[in-house]
Amino acid sequence: MKIGVIGLGYWGPNLVRNFLSHKDVKKVIACDIRENRLQAIKEKFPAAELSKNYNNLIEGDSDIIVIATPVDTHHTLAKKSLEAGKHIWVEKPFTSTSAEAEELIEIAEKKSLKIFVDHTFIYNGAVRKIKELIEKKELGNIIYFDSERINLGLFQRDVNVVWDLAPHDLSIMTYLCEHRKVKALAANGIANFNGKENLAHICIYFEDNCFAHFHVNWVSPVKIRRIIIGGDKKMLVYDDMENFEKIKVYDSGVEFNSAEKIHEALVQYRIGDMFSPKVNQTEALALGAQEFISAIKENRTPLTSGKDGLAVVRLLEAADISLANMGKIVEFDSMLVE
Numbered sequence: 001m002k003i004g005v006i007g008l009g010y011w012g013p014n015l016v017r018n019f020l021s022h023k024d025v026k027k028v029i030a031c032d033i034r035e036n037r038l039q040a041i042k043e044k045f046p047a048a049e050l051s052k053n054y055n056n057l058i059e060g061d062s063d064i065i066v067i068a069t070p071v072d073t074h075h076t077l078a079k080k081s082l083e084a085g086k087h088i089w090v091e092k093p094f095t096s097t098s099a100e101a102e103e104l105i106e107i108a109e110k111k112s113l114k115i116f117v118d119h120t121f122i123y124n125g126a127v128r129k130i131k132e133l134i135e136k137k138e139l140g141n142i143i144y145f146d147s148e149r150i151n152l153g154l155f156q157r158d159v160n161v162v163w164d165l166a167p168h169d170l171s172i173m174t175y176l177c178e179h180r181k182v183k184a185l186a187a188n189g190i191a192n193f194n195g196k197e198n199l200a201h202i203c204i205y206f207e208d209n210c211f212a213h214f215h216v217n218w219v220s221p222v223k224i225r226r227i228i229i230g231g232d233k234k235m236l237v238y239d240d241m242e243n244f245e246k247i248k249v250y251d252s253g254v255e256f257n258s259a260e261k262i263h264e265a266l267v268q269y270r271i272g273d274m275f276s277p278k279v280n281q282t283e284a285l286a287l288g289a290q291e292f293i294s295a296i297k298e299n300r301t302p303l304t305s306g307k308d309g310l311a312v313v314r315l316l317e318a319a320d321i322s323l324a325n326m327g328k329i330v331e332f333d334s335m336l337v338e
């Protein structure tokens with residue numbers, strides 16, 4: 001397969017490296033409008049071909065066009081690529097609006113092309129392990145999902161912190177809580193510097209009494225990447241900053257008794273053992289590239305498709321509406337997390 005990568009800023013070089021090392025990839029053409037980025041790729045990855053013109057790349061002989069440019073350019077580049085008959089890999093967040101995402105999905109369906117949205121964490125060993133534990137009902141019924149992704153920077157010029165950081169956690173949540181119905185969303189936050197929110201809290205209410213909370217922040221003195229998942233049987237902490245023991249499963253919980261006498265305890269707390277399951281350390285991007293190439297070869301929908309990208313964009317749009325109205329509830333017409 002031949003891969004064209006557009007955008008060689010912070011993230012693009014990781015994509016070039018991973019596609020170059022895939023056994024089915026014969027050629028990688030790397031494209032950026034900035035000469036210094038092309039030069040950097042030439043020095044680091046001499047096997048990659050270079051292009052300064054994305055139109056030539058899209059019209060060329062690549063099978064897949066990988067779009068790793070700022071989000072406000074995703075739709076234009078993705079649409080051109082689909083119209084030129086290419087499968088597309090689009091970085092998170094998929095598009096700037098749900099209407100753009102819907103249009104791309106429609107074009108791809110009509111032309112029998114595949115869309116892969118890079119929700120990288122879905123290919124992360126820890127997230128895969130959590131999915132396995134949830135499917136095996138180790139945690140019981142999920143009652144809450146609480147996530148924190150905070151650090152100092154990197155401020156983005158085109159999007160707020162919600163569109164930059166929350167796609168990671170929202171995609172993890174939609175993957176882990178699939179088939180649940182989202183009832184409503186509320187978001188609070190603040191823009192202290194350039195008119196774009198640099199700190200936000202997003203709350204999501206599900207129809208089945210499950211709740212999710214996300215804290216994203218570019219102005220934190222410490223870096224935290226942590227998700228707590230509460231089940232009615234066990235609870236789990238996923239700390240991505242840990243080198244080992246990224247996941248800890250706690251046999252802890254709360255039981256409510258229907259006490260017959262007023263002085264009898266109503267609540268019983270259970271604090272049991274903790275175990276830390278082994279996690280696959282393979283780089284998530286390598287597994288993502290493998291998944292997309294396999295999906296194209298097998299003519300099936302990839303694990304993180306355009307529809308998954310659209311689901312996250314809908315939540316981001318709702319978060320923006322709520323942020324602009326100081327936390328006003330945005331109701332969903334039973335949005336199904338698929």
Ligand SMILES: NC(=O)c1ccc[n+]([C@@H]2O[C@H](COP(=O)([O-])OP(=O)(O)OC[C@H]3O[C@@H](n4cnc5c(N)ncnc54)[C@H](O)[C@@H]3O)[C@@H](O)[C@H]2O)c1
Pocket residue numbers: 006007008009010011012031032033034037054067068069070071073091092093118119120164
């Ligand atoms: N999956 C992840 O974990 C992850 C991590 C970081 C960034 N991203 C995503 O990757 C995308 C890029 O982010 P970044 O931080 O690398 O941005 P960046 O600004 O560092 O790089 C973007 C590059 O695109 C180039 N570019 C812009 N328009 C172009 C065009 N028309 N033709 C050719 N090149 C063009 C710019 O010159 C720049 O070098 C964003 O969507 C971001 O959200 C994903």
